[in-house]
Amino acid sequence: MDALVALTDRVSVPRLVAPAPDAAQRELLFQAALRAPDHGQLKPWRFLIIEGEGLVQLGELFAASLPVDSAPELLNKARNMPLRAPLMVVVIASVTEGHKVPVQEQVLAAGCAAHAMLLAAHAQGIGAVWRTGDMAYNPNVLTGLGLQANEQLVGYLYLGTPEKEPRTAPRPDITPFVKAWPLV
Numbered sequence: 001m002d003a004l005v006a007l008t009d010r011v012s013v014p015r016l017v018a019p020a021p022d023a024a025q026r027e028l029l030f031q032a033a034l035r036a037p038d039h040g041q042l043k044p045w046r047f048l049i050i051e052g053e054g055l056v057q058l059g060e061l062f063a064a065s066l067p068v069d070s071a072p073e074l075l076n077k078a079r080n081m082p083l084r085a086p087l088m089v090v091v092i093a094s095v096t097e098g099h100k101v102p103v104q105e106q107v108l109a110a111g112c113a114a115h116a117m118l119l120a121a122h123a124q125g126i127g128a129v130w131r132t133g134d135m136a137y138n139p140n141v142l143t144g145l146g147l148q149a150n151e152q153l154v155g156y157l158y159l160g161t162p163e164k165e166p167r168t169a170p171r172p173d174i175t176p177f178v179k180a181w182p183l184v
């Protein structure tokens with residue numbers, strides 16, 4: 001797929017089914033991620049692949065991380081969240097504090113890696129959606145996933161086969177977002 005087509009036509013695909021991306025497709029997803037712009041070549045990222053029984057375990061971790069008095073429907077919803085796709089990639093920013101490259105730039109680099117994965121997925125006909133929500137910030141979840149003190153969870157990338165034809169990407173008017181400077 002042409003790079004510009006991938007960039008302008010990518011859409012999120014929330015309804016995902018098996019099969020998950022195969023080994024060759026995954027290799028390209030991660031090759032794309034590792035080409036994200038990276039100030040200082042710090043490689044401020046790491047990725048967790050979760051599938052199969054791992055997704056069930058993640059759902060249990062989500063549910064167990066809710067307040068003890070949570071309604072059964074809420075617990076069930078949390079339990080089922082990771083089961084919305086056959087493959088999940090957790091994108092983690094692993095930052096070096098006190099470095100001349102500010103932490104914000106390192107987190108942005110990890111975000112770029114996540115976006116690169118979405119684009120590489122789209123280019124290969126793989127459906128993907130970037131999610132966060134409370135479970136991306138819940139300390140119990142972060143501990144359960146093994147995040148360290150210098151790490152932030154950038155996103156849960158859900159990946160799989162689109163259940164139906166993905167929607168067509170909008171072509172927004174760029175005018176409100178783009179201005180020449182200095183203003184005339």
Ligand SMILES: Cc1cc2nc3c(=O)[nH]c(=O)nc-3n(C[C@H](O)[C@H](O)[C@H](O)COP(=O)(O)O)c2cc1C
Pocket residue numbers: 010011012013129130131132133154155
């Ligand atoms: C950091 C980040 C976190 C996001 N978290 C969620 C989320 O938790 N739930 C959700 O429905 N969309 C979330 N989104 C937005 C979707 O990934 C998606 O971009 C949005 O639904 C628009 O669809 P589109 O990508 O097809 O334009 C998040 C996006 C980013 C960049």
